[in-house]
Amino acid sequence: QQQVKQSPQSLIVQKGGISIINCAYENTAFDYFPWYQQFPGKGPALLIAIRPDVSEKKEGRFTISFNKSAKQFSLHIMDSQPGDSATYFCAASRGSASKIIFGSGTRLSIRP
């Protein structure tokens, strides 16, 4: 019940295309859903985050779609660029100073 399932494991998208990563959770007590971007040899960096009372959040080329009834959320990267090539982790948590439950990660590669 504590798991966050993420797919796909890896994704190749042409430059300018849309990258879509999906996640699903079981624990309805989660109240915060961040996405982290990680480049090789670096720490994860917050990309965008959403709360379950919002169905969509957009920041620049990045959009989170959230379906509370289905317990699913997804990251859309519009106009994907080679610089977006990284590993993306969806995550979920409840409250502050708590354990973040990470998805397994998606290795995104944007082809020029």
Place this chain on the structure above:
Amino acid sequence: DTEVTQTPKHLVMGMTNKKSLKCEQHMGHRAMYWYKQKAKKPPELMFVYSYEKLSINESVPSRFSPECPNSSLLNLHLHALQPEDSALYLCASSHLGRVGHETQYFGPGTRLLVL
């Protein structure tokens, strides 16, 4: 400023050595975290400090010993590690008890190799 700094960047140690990892933040965060990340895996929580007190220990072996000397600093003392402890060790920090400010900010990590 959302920067968490970690030193050293890289560390190689033998199984009998004692070493320490250091983490620092000046964002006024009162929660600090240690994570361990193996290659191609998500970060795994090790410890959480809230108001400089240990609040979560994810059943981490005693060869890892955390310390929070003040609200800006977090240390991880290492002793008698095993080769399987080789990993990227990440520090993170966040606000505490402020709804809408739960984001954990990660440092760049220390790449540890145990020989």
